Amino acid sequence: MNIDFTYQNPTTIYFGKNAIDNLSSELNNYGDTIMLAYGKGAIKKIGLYDQVISILEKNGKNIVELSGIMANPTYEKVMEGAKLVRENNVDLILAIGGGSVIDCAKAISVSAYCEGDAWTRYWIQYEPVDNKIVPVASILTLAGTGSEMNGGSVITNEEVKLKNGRVFPANVNPVFSILNPEYTFSLPTYQMVSGIFDMMSHLMEAYFSGEDDVTSDYLIEGLLRSIIHSAKIAVGNPTDYEARSNLMWSSTLAMNPIMGLSKTQDWEVHMIEHQLGAYTDCAHGMGLAAVSLPYYRFIYKYGLDKFVRFATQVWNVDTTGKSKDEVALEGIDAMEQFIKECGIVTNIKELGATEEMLPLIANSTVILGGYKVLTADEILAILKVAYTA
Template identity: 50%
Template structure:
């Protein structure tokens, strides 16, 4: 394995009833002032009882609530600036992010921007920065599984003016605590649950399909996680309130992005780069965009990483290797992935996401970063070719 340094300062509290049991004490002990900023998305938490449980816990802690609502699915830098203003105006001492990855990502950026006098986008997202100050403390309550944002410092933010969607991972932005009650995900629409589950699978594949290719612990863990996500998505689609499946999907999402599986790996994430820019221009659903792109992208690179793609076929999809060449197995693994995507109801073309010939695919392709960790480094011309094949 390659050399690495590992750090994860987030304490995960997982299981049914964990919010009611722990949140009040955590707010009391971790809020630096008398005000907690309660951040959430479109208001679904007010319909499913989560909001009432959360606010009751904050009131029990003796803290005042300031609300930051309306965080969108692709959080913008303008929304981050709005949240930072609320933190400063209300003398907030703790941010409580309740939601999925978008809410968590936005709040990580808010926790930084609220205590930074410069241009947070330019200095921390436009380019890598150095955080030499303490961001506002952050606790997250996960209500939608998929991004794994609850146990890392990553935040994907869209700058609408620049048409750039990018993510940075700063360990200083890790939440202090992540409260994870799988029953909170029951009210998530099935389509969103499937999209989030595929995002998890994508995170794992983007790490798996990269060097090193010799036997290593990270790849072994990822094969088990991929098999688990596939199994648990199928079970959750059959019964959306299957607690075993939903709890597994929640922890699988966390394991995909808590930095453990990335140890010693180069990582690819070209497909994420492509989807991020597609999202910056079209605001398409992240997981669904990845589902469309992945098979086409892998058809372009699988022969360059045939050994790993063949292993993917046999270890993850149980394809028998007898009588098949490495390249044949590699292609079969990709096509089985494509069949799985279609079988669980995810879109398979960009047209299904509202993208057509009127979309400036060349501009999107030219805006994509070409990452060095892939088995084959893309050119902007090949990225455009992939987009067109996805139509």
């Protein structure tokens, strides 16, 4: 562990079939006005909306609603929520849904009382938040982003075709999150497996960097094996509680900053996918999978020993009689086979990308990188492979 770090996580997690029972006691810690933030109505179909409304009413809360939050939340939607917060003097934003809803709630939290343009200040210039922050809490219905226990908020500005992420300090984390794996049972398989690769990608972004011996890498390998094991069960039986509970908790841990402590990290796959998403509005995890395969095949030689370790420790690749290059590539091949078994997309054309979009995506992608810092031309080459896969 060669890199110094400071770690803080103030989120309280209530996990399990009866986790919702803790909502009433938590509500006592906040004021009278609660804003419910949610998507396009899925929570009503499973009865969760009515249950939460009943709890809020029994606790004498005034309810303000922001519905219709989309899969890739827009800055326009953030501003709509921020206006509601100011007009109603909201005391707590309760986000019910997946990572997009929770990301949007956090964006509203920091933007409602921002002086000036919040997009420019907080997602372009990455300024410290110096204004009032409205507390956020969450009830999770889709596992994938880990937004329920971190300060991350990814927002799309449709006007300028940019999808930018920002990890805010721990004071923007949800103050509490309710995680009942049963709330994820009704998800379409497409959304479930998209979330599964999202959580895997979060781990790999931290993993594929550095050459030192870091405890975080051992944790990441264990989580990846757990996700792979449970994913195979959940794809066959989406209501297997043990598998879905393991996936939900693995997702929360995967994007908890603790997995990247003392790591330099990569995050180029996410940067490429963000711009792919800005142009196509594709499901985040699907975009990550389609980009990851050509990206890792492009950079593996620059971090060869780690890719060999990935192949052996995560995918159980046998090294007998094989070169390091062969082992590393076999590990990536094993990941591709897993992706296809789960029904995850590997071609960005299927996600709505066109050939005309590819240079626009490449040239607007933020350049980060771990073992290899790419050029825009190299990103374009990767996108072309992802397009013809």
